[in-house]
Each structure stands twice: as structure tokens, then as C-alpha cells.
Amino acid sequence: MDRDPRVCVMGEDVGHYGGSYKVTKGLADKYGDLRVLDTPIAENSFTGMAVGAAMTGLRPIVEGMNMGFLLLAFNQISDNCGMLHYTSGGQFTIPTVIRGPGGVGRQLGAEHSQRLESYFQSIPGIQMVACSTPYNAKGLMKAAIRSENPVVLFEHVLLYNLKERIPDEEYVLSLEEAEMVRPGEHVTILTYSRMRYHVMQAAKTLVNKGYDPEVIDIRSLKPFDLYTIGNSVKKTHRVIIVEECMRTGGIGASLTAAINENFHDYLDAPIVCLSSQDVPTPYAGTLEEWTVVQPAQIVAAVEQICR
Amino acid sequence: MACSATTRIIHNPLAISSSRSAEKSDFSCKILSPSSFWGSASLGKKLLSVNKAISPISRRSATVVAVSDVVKEKKLKSSSSVSNLLITKEEGLVLYEDMVLGRAFEDMCAQMYYRGKMFGFVHLYNGQEAVSTGFIKLLKKEDCVVSTYRDHVHALSKGVPARQVMSELFGKTTGCCRGQGGSMHMFSKEHNVLGGFAFIGEGIPVATGAAFTSKYKREVLKEDCDEVTLAFFGDGTCNNGQFFECLNMAALWKLPIVFVVENNLWAIGMSHLRATSDPEIWKKGPAFGMPGVHVDGMDVLKVREVAIEAVGRARRGEGPTLVECETYRFRGHSLADPDELRDPAEKAHYATRDPITALKKYILENKLASEAELKAIEKKIDEVVEDSVEFADKSPVPARSQLLENVFADPRGFGIGPDGKYRCEDPKFTEGTAQV
Numbered sequence: 001m002d003r004d005p006r007v008c009v010m011g012e013d014v015g016h017y018g019g020s021y022k023v024t025k026g027l028a029d030k031y032g033d034l035r036v037l038d039t040p041i042a043e044n045s046f047t048g049m050a051v052g053a054a055m056t057g058l059r060p061i062v063e064g065m066n067m068g069f070l071l072l073a074f075n076q077i078s079d080n081c082g083m084l085h086y087t088s089g090g091q092f093t094i095p096t097v098i099r100g101p102g103g104v105g106r107q108l109g110a111e112h113s114q115r116l117e118s119y120f121q122s123i124p125g126i127q128m129v130a131c132s133t134p135y136n137a138k139g140l141m142k143a144a145i146r147s148e149n150p151v152v153l154f155e156h157v158l159l160y161n162l163k164e165r166i167p168d169e170e171y172v173l174s175l176e177e178a179e180m181v182r183p184g185e186h187v188t189i190l191t192y193s194r195m196r197y198h199v200m201q202a203a204k205t206l207v208n209k210g211y212d213p214e215v216i217d218i219r220s221l222k223p224f225d226l227y228t229i230g231n232s233v234k235k236t237h238r239v240i241i242v243e244e245c246m247r248t249g250g251i252g253a254s255l256t257a258a259i260n261e262n263f264h265d266y267l268d269a270p271i272v273c274l275s276s277q278d279v280p281t282p283y284a285g286t287l288e289e290w291t292v293v294q295p296a297q298i299v300a301a302v303e304q305i306c307r
Numbered sequence: 308m309a310c311s312a313t314t315r316i317i318h319n320p321l322a323i324s325s326s327r328s329a330e331k332s333d334f335s336c337k338i339l340s341p342s343s344f345w346g347s348a349s350l351g352k353k354l355l356s357v358n359k360a361i362s363p364i365s366r367r368s369a370t371v372v373a374v375s376d377v378v379k380e381k382k383l384k385s386s387s388s389v390s391n392l393l394i395t396k397e398e399g400l401v402l403y404e405d406m407v408l409g410r411a412f413e414d415m416c417a418q419m420y421y422r423g424k425m426f427g428f429v430h431l432y433n434g435q436e437a438v439s440t441g442f443i444k445l446l447k448k449e450d451c452v453v454s455t456y457r458d459h460v461h462a463l464s465k466g467v468p469a470r471q472v473m474s475e476l477f478g479k480t481t482g483c484c485r486g487q488g489g490s491m492h493m494f495s496k497e498h499n500v501l502g503g504f505a506f507i508g509e510g511i512p513v514a515t516g517a518a519f520t521s522k523y524k525r526e527v528l529k530e531d532c533d534e535v536t537l538a539f540f541g542d543g544t545c546n547n548g549q550f551f552e553c554l555n556m557a558a559l560w561k562l563p564i565v566f567v568v569e570n571n572l573w574a575i576g577m578s579h580l581r582a583t584s585d586p587e588i589w590k591k592g593p594a595f596g597m598p599g600v601h602v603d604g605m606d607v608l609k610v611r612e613v614a615i616e617a618v619g620r621a622r623r624g625e626g627p628t629l630v631e632c633e634t635y636r637f638r639g640h641s642l643a644d645p646d647e648l649r650d651p652a653e654k655a656h657y658a659t660r661d662p663i664t665a666l667k668k669y670i671l672e673n674k675l676a677s678e679a680e681l682k683a684i685e686k687k688i689d690e691v692v693e694d695s696v697e698f699a700d701k702s703p704v705p706a707r708s709q710l711l712e713n714v715f716a717d718p719r720g721f722g723i724g725p726d727g728k729y730r731c732e733d734p735k736f737t738e739g740t741a742q743v
Contacts, residue, residue, distance in 0.1 A: 005528055034527055040559070045512040045552035052516020055501055056451065058523060060516075079509060084502065088494035089485030090713035092501070127720045148716035176722045176729070223722025223730075230725040262725050 001031055004059065007145055010037045010046055011063030011100075020065045021101050021160045047073035047098070051080040055092045059145060067102030067154065068114040081150040082125035097144040099153035103194055103244055104292050106158070110280035113288075117154055118250040121222050128221040129175055130154040130193040134164040136219060139173030147175060154221070156194045178225035184214035187302055188232040190255060191242040192218050195293060199242050202298035211302055221251050229255075230263055237268040238305050242293055247275040272301050393608045396675045402607055403670065404684045405444055406436040406663045409460035411685075411692045412469060413638075416459065416476060419696065420642045425476045428505075429490045432460040434605075434637035437662035438569050439464045441610025441632075442537055445618050451499045451536040453514035456491035457569075457636075458503045461539055466498040473695035479702035486705045487713065507540060508547035511566070514538035515553045518564035518627075525624075535621040536564045543574025545588045551595075554629065558596040561626035565617045566592075568631040569604065575640040576648045592629030604632030605660040608669065635660075710739035 001007045009015075009024055015038035018025035028036040039046040043064065050060040064070040070077065081094050104113040117128055127149050131137035137155070144151040181196065182203060191199045196217050203213050214232050218224065233239055239259060241252040252273040259271055274293045282288055394402065413431040420429050432439065435457075443452060443464035454461040462472055467483055475482025476490055483495050484503075492503035501517055504510035517536040524532040544550055545568060557564050568588050572579045580586050592599025598620075602613045610632060617628035635657040639646030670676050711731075715721065718731035735741035 008523065008527075032527065034523060040552070040555055042548075042552035042556065045515065045549050045556065048509065048512020048549065049516035049519055049553075049556065052453075052501065052513035052518075053520045053523070054516070055513065056517045056520040058520050075506060075509060076512060079504075079506060080513060084494075085716050086713045087484060087488040087492040088496070088502070089483065089487050090716075091484070091494050091496040093716040095716070125714050125720075127715075147720075149720045176719055220722065223720065225723050226725045227723045227727040 001027065001035065004145075006057060007059045007061065008035045008037065008053075009061045009063065010039055010050055012039055012041055012065045012069075014038060014063050019063065021155075021157070023155075023160075024063070043069050043072040044074075044076055048076040048080060050096050050098075051076060051084065051094055054094045054096045054150075055084065059095050061097040061099065061145065064098065064100030064102075066112050066114075066157075067100045067116050068111055070098065070100065070116060071114075071119070073098075074119070077120065077126070077150075077152070078123045082123040086125060093148050094150045095148050096150045097141070097147075097153055098150070099141070099144075099155060101155050101157040101160070103154075103156040103158065104276070104281055104288065107283055107285055107288055108157070108281075109283050113281035115245045115250075115276070117152075117221050118245045118253075120152055121251060121254060126150045126152055127175055127223070128152045128154065129219055130156075130221055131219070132156070132159065132193050132196045132217055134162055135166045136173060136179060136217075138166060139171055140175065140219065142170075142172045143175045146172065151175065154193060158194055159197075173219075176220050176223060176225055178228040179217040179219050180214075180228065181217050182213065182215040184212040184236070186212045186236060186306055187214065187238040187240060188229075188236045189213050189215045189240050189242060189298070189302070190218050190229060191215065192221060192251070193244060195242045195244050198293060198295045199298055202295040202302070205295065205299050206302055209299075209303075211306060213302060218255070224255060224258055226258065226262055229259065233259060233263045234266045237266055239267065239271045240298070240301050240305060241271065241273045241275075242298055243273070243275050244292055245275055246278045247273070248278050250275050269305050272305055274298065274301055392673055392675070393612065394675070399666070399670045399675045400680070400684065401444060402440050402611070403663075403666055403676075403681060404688065405440040405464055406607065406666065407685055407688045408463055408469070408691065409436040409439060410663060411688050412459060412463060412472070412695075415473075415692045415696060417638070417642060419473075419476070424700075425478070425490070427489060427491075428456065428641050428643065429476070430457040430641045431638045432457055432636070434657065434661070435569055435571060435634045436460060437607035437610050437666075438539070438567065438604045438632045438634055441604075441607045442539075442565070442567055442614045442618070445611070445614050446535065446537070449499060449534045451501050451514070451517040451534065452539070453501045453510040453517065453536065454493070454503060454539045455507055455510060455541065455544070456503070456505050457541075458491070458493045458500075462493040462495065462498075462500050462503075465495070465500050467493065467495045467500060469691050469695040470698040471495075473692075473699040474702050477699040477702070478704065479699055480705040480709065481698070481702040485709065485713070487709075501536075507544040508549035511538050511540060511544070511549050511553045514564060515557055515562060518557065518562035518621075519560070521563050522560065533622045533624075534563065535618055536562075537567055537618075538564060539567045539569060541574060542568065542570040542572065542579040542588065543577065543582065544568075545570075545591070546583055551591075554591065554595040554597065554627075557627040561624065563621035563624065564627045565614075565621055566627060566629045568629070569634055570631055571634050571636045573636070573640070573649060575644065578648075587631075589629060589631040597627045597629055599629045599631070601631045601633065604634030605657070605662050605665065607662050607666050637661075707739035708737055711736055711741065 014024040015028035015036045050062045053060050129140050131140045243252045245251050252275050256271045277291045439460045452465050471483040478486045491505045514536045521534040524530045589599035589601040603609045721730040724730045
């Protein structure tokens with residue numbers, strides 16, 4: 001926001017309140033109420049407003065107080081963010097960033113625990129990225145703001161408390177590249193967002209058991225970085241996808257199709273996709289635990305695929 | 308609070324009888340049941356009394372009368388005095404030419420559609436020209452216009468060349484959107500036409516955003532910016548959530564926007580009265596803290612008077628206005644609409660109030676121009692429209708290479724392929740045959 005005065009933030013409670021997860025804390029004091037705009041509760045309209053502002057020269061960042069609320073903005077995200085550059089024959093660009101906390105939290109109930117990446121992935125004309133560490137959150141956010149394309153940036157409700165040392169000097173990550181978390185030889189585990197941590201926990205157990213998993217955080221949910229993923233598949237010949245999306249029509253489903261299409265010859269075993277159950281996330285803690293993939297399941301899957 | 312002393316309700320000018328509409332008002336009362344039609348003079352009077360009872364804003368401004376009414380009264384006394392006219396000769400000719408262009412263009416669209424030159428959903432603007440001309444001819448190039456699928460004439464009024472619009476309708480690469488948008492998606496960055504939207508209501512937030520940019524430029528970027536945005540939409544849209552959400556935000560932040568409702572009483576086959584609990588749309592403005600104005604949308608001069616005031620308000624930073632233009636579309640909702648539900652008597656009534664005929668009469672009666680000059684304009688427009696068809700016919704269809712362009716402003720958004728290169732670097736990408 002310092003570098004470019006056209007960058008502004010819009011969303012519910014982003015200004016005086018500092019954001020529902022304090023992501024925009026202090027910004028309104030520094031930049032004023034117009035640059036950090038507290039909107040009324042009208043997701044579809046303020047997302048559309050961001051599109052109109054982007055078309056006329058601003059670079060707005062829209063916050064969904066919870067990503068699930070952006071379902072109300074689906075009209076604007078799909079029809080306007082995604083399509084206007086094309087239907088206007090390239091005349092107007094929509095450099096918006098749409099971001100917010102999503103994913104399954106701690107007993108937040110079904111509606112506050114949604115994974116919209118699967119719903120948005122078919123929209124032509126938008127890019128989707130998911131951050132998972134403070135380092136890549138900053139880098140991806142900068143890249144998204146600077147991108148001329150509309151980008152949906154998925155943050156996770158349970159990852160806001162992570163602490164990490166990050167470089168002082170400025171850095172910007174690539175929106176289209178995946179991140180190699182842990183190189184390995186036996187199996188490729190593809191994951192993103194919070195499941196990365198479940199995977200790394202499982203990896204500890206696996207290493208003790210003598211396995212060498214390669215863990216890749218795909219980061220770019222749309223488009224997939226088929227280069228990094230492909231190189232890994234060519235090396236290990238076994239793929240497990242671990243995601244928090246629902247099984248049906250999720251990111252894992254698309255990724256499975258993409259890998260099968262491009263790297264079929266390199267696979268020694270069918271791709272295993274571990275996703276959340278196709279249920280509305282229950283409130284009860286035990287039930288909630290069983291809807292998402294747990295480290296023990298990942299360990300079991302690796303043992304199975306490596307036999 | 309937006310209800311400042313400077314806001315005023317311009318009461319329905321038809322309520323005060325003028326030489327033009329007096330003979331028509333009784334006619335309308337007979338044809339349509341009083342409750343179904345809000346354009347007649349007697350109902351206008353009813354509106355006035357309703358105003359005073361219900362709306363606090365109108366109570367404050369009840370003594371204020373529209374400029375056009377004052378002028379008309381003077382005109383009745385001395386119609387030979389040119390200085391009391393609402394427009395100069397130049398303005399009159401500009402307005403006339405613009406409306407004739409709109410009408411001729413749309414008529415040509417119908418012809419071309421039935422000859423198989425354009426396809427899909429085409430929505431024509433015949434009959435509503437006074438609204439587009441009345442408002443858009445007041446704008447600067449930098450001001451923005453947002454419309455709906457009935458957008459050909461808004462684009463033309465704003466200055467998009469007829470050739471580009473016709474080409475777009477034919478789906479040719481020389482169209483204003485390279486053939487990628489079509490009838491319902493007219494965009495022009497040069498002329499600040501921000502679309503062209505197929506879903507109703509979808510454009511209103513975009514217009515609100517453009518107005519927000521104008522305010523942002525002034526207050527944050529400290530630029531000298533007084534750009535105004537006009538959002539055009541219909542009566543059906545006024546029952547949509549986005550309409551109300553944007554009225555709220557525009558009034559809240561005093562955005563420089565005018566919400567222009569083209570109330571043609573029909574949303575495809577749904578009569579406005581069957582769909583709306585309170586059909587008086589202008590009343591919904593004061594509910595959100597902005598003035599709501601009702602105007603006869605078949606009379607370009609009345610529309611223009613209201614528009615001058617509303618656009619002026621926005622430019623001065625006084626905030627938004629909701630203008631309900633009572634108008635009518637002579638054709639069906641689209642070229643595919645058999646238009647069986649509308650009462651032929653209603654259509655006949657409005658046909659007598661054709662805005663182009665009315666303006667022509669005004670110009671000739673007040674000796675602003677001669678019959679010959681108007682005929683010359685009509686001939687010129689015929690040539691422009693013919694030329695646009697010829698141009699569109701001769702233009703090439705988009706090549707396959709255009710398929711994948713423009714999906715992303717930054718084509719790296721298509722990602723990295725298995726070979727490590729960005730997909731947009733693949734030659735098949737520019738050929739349009741790449742699998743993305």
C-alpha cells in the first residue's frame with residue numbers, strides 16, 4: 001500500500017476493527033478510511049464495486065470475512081472478475097485480489113468451515129493460490145497484488161498464529177509455482193494450506209519408519225504447476241494428494257485428472273486422493289476430526305502405496 | 308446525512324399541464340386502469356399528495372418546482388421568445404441526431420438478425436431513446452456509463468462508433484470487444500463504457516465501483532477529478548438485492564453516481580406491477596438518503612432537465628440521485644420475444660408518444676431548425692448505419708489464434724506446463740490450439 005497509492009482494501013470490519021483475524025490491523029489508522037474501506041454487509045455488491053474500481057484504475061483487495069461469505073459474491077467473482085477481461089476484448093483489466101480466511105477451523109460449524117477452492121476452480125479467467133506459511137503468505141500476497149489478473153488467495157483460519165522468521169528484504173513469489181517442502185524418493189505427496197502441516201506431521205512418523213516422502217505444497221491451485229509436480233512424479237512414480245477439499249469435484253479431483261493425463265506412463269500405482277468427507281462439517285469435535293484427513297491416514301496411505 | 312437542504316424532489320412535470328401532454332393525459336386514463344399506469348397527469352397529482360404524506364424529504368421541498376415547469380409556464384405566455392426555450396439549436400440538433408441514430412441502428416439490427424447476420428439474444432432499445440440521449444449527451448468523455456444487455460444505444464450515445472458496435476454484433480474481430488462480447492457486452496475503454504451485462508443488477512455494483520474510483524482519485528490521490536458514473540437498468544432490476552445494496556453504499560459514501568431506472572413497465576413478460584410491492588421506484592431513493600425523481604422518459608427535454616440536475620449534484624460531490632424514467636420499449640424484450648402479453652392499446656398509446664416525433668415537433672414548432680435540416684440529419688444517419696453494416700460485413704471473423712488471448716491480462720495465469728515453460732510461451736497457444 002506504501003508502494004502504490006492505488007492499492008486499497010475493501011471488506012467488512014477491515015478498517016476500524018482491523019479484520020476478523022486482524023490481517024488488516026492498523027492499516028486504517030495509517031492509510032485512512034477510504035483506502036481501508038469498512039463496507040456494509042453486501043458481499044456481492046462490494047465485490048462488484050471492487051471490480052468496477054479495478055476497471056477504472058484502482059487495485060482493490062477484497063476481504064471475505066470468512067471465505068464462505070464469498071458464496072454470496074459468486075455472481076461478481078465468476079461473471080465479472082473472471083470474464084470481463086475477455087468479454088471486453090482485452091480492454092479492461094481486473095487486478096483484484098480476493099482473499100480471506102477459509103477452511104475447517106475448530107468447531108466453527110458447517111457454514112464457517114467451507115472450502116471454496118473447489119467451487120471457484122472452474123471459473124475461467126481467475127487464478128487461485130493458497131498460502132500456508134508466513135513466508136509464502138507475504139510473497140504470494142505481494143504477487144497477487146501486483147498481478148494484472150484477478151487472484152483469489154485462500155488463507156486458513158487455523159494458520160494465522162504461525163510464527164516464522166522471514167527476510168527483511170523485499171521478495172515476491174511466483175503465483176504459478178509450487179513449493180518443494182521436503183525432497184524425497186519414495187512417494188510424492190501433494191498438498192496445500194493447512195493439510196501441509198498434517199502431511200509434515202505424518203512425514204515425521206514415516207521417516208522413523210524408514211520411508212522417504214517428497215512433500216510438495218502446490219500453492220497454485222489454479223493453474224497447477226505441472227513442471228514441479230511432473231518432475232516429482234517422474235522421480236517417485238507414486239502420488240498421494242492430501243487436501244481439505246471435499247472429495248467430489250475438489251482440487252484433488254482435478255489434480256488427479258491432470259496428472260493421469262500428463263504423466264500416466266510414469267505412475268507405478270493409481271493416484272491416491274485423500275480428501276475431506278463429503279459432509280457438511282459437523283460441530284462436534286470428534287465428528288469434525290473425522291471429516292478432515294488426519295496424519296494417521298496419511299501414514300497408512302503411504303505404507304499402502306509403497307508396498 | 309444526505310438529506311441536506313439542497314436536495315429537492317422534482318415532481319412529475321406531467322402533473323402541471325403543458326401544451327404538449329394535456330390532450331394525451333385523459334387518453335391514458337381511459338385506456339389503462341388508474342392504478343396500473345403512473346404516467347398520467349391525474350395520477351401525477353396523486354403522487355404529489357402521496358409525497359407530502361409519506362416522504363420527509365418531499366415535505367421539506369414541497370414548495371420547489373421543476374425548472375422545466377417554470378420555463379413551460381413562461382413559454383405558454385410568450386412562445387415566440389427563444390430565450391425561454393429549453394435548448395439551443397445546436398443542442399436540439401445533437402439530441403435529434405443521437406436519437407435518430409439510436410432508432411435507425413436498432414431497426415437495422417432487427418433486419419440483420421432476421422437475415423442471419425447476428426445471433427443469440429439481441430435486445431433493442433426502440434422507444435427508450437430519450438433516456439439515453441437525455442442523459443449521456445451531458446457527459447464528458449471521462450465519465451463512465453454502465454448498462455445492461457439493452458446497451459447498443461448507450462454505447463452509441465457515449466460515442467462508440469456505429470461501425471464498432473455493428474461489427475461486434477456480427478461477431479467480427481473489428482468489433483469493440485473483438486467479437487468476444489456480443490450484443491449484451493458492449494465495452495469501450497476509450498469512451499468509458501463499462502459494459503454491457505447479461506445478468507440484471509450485475510452492472511450496478513460495477514458502476515458504484517467506478518464512482519468510488521472517482522471519489523478515491525479526488526480524496527486519496529488528490530487529483531482534480533469530477534468524473535461521474537451513470538448506471539442504467541430497468542424496472543425488473545429494482546427488485547434485485549444488488550440495487551438496494553448499491554443505493555445504500557452510494558448514499559453512504561456520497562458517490563458521484565446517478566442511478567437511472569428505465570422503467571418500461573415490463574421485465575420480459577412480467578409486468579412491473581405484478582412483481583413489485585410498491586411500484587413507485589423513485590420513492591426508494593429517499594429511503595436510502597438520496598433524492599428520488601420521477602420523470603417522463605418519453606420526453607428527451609424533460610429527461611435532460613432532470614439529468615442536468617442529477618449529474619450536477621454528483622459532480623459537485625453532493626452524492627447520488629435515483630431517477631426513474633417512465634418509458635416504453637416499442638419492440639419485444641428481445642428479438643426472440645413474441646411480445647404477446649402486452650396490451651395492444653398500451654403499445655398504441657406509447658407509439659403516439661414517440662420521443663423522436665416529439666422532439667421533431669418541438670424543434671419545428673419553435674423554429675429551431677427547418678424540416679430540411681432534420682431530413683438531412685436523417686439521411687446522414689441512414690448512411691452511417693448502412694456504412695456500419697457494410698464495414699461489419701467486410702470485416703474478418705476472429706481467427707483461431709484469438710481464442711486464448713484476453714482470458715488473462717497476464718497470460719502467465721495459464722500456468723506452467725510439464726516442460727517447465729509457461730503455457731503461453733507454447734506456440735500452440737498463440738495459434739489457439741493449445742490445451743489449457
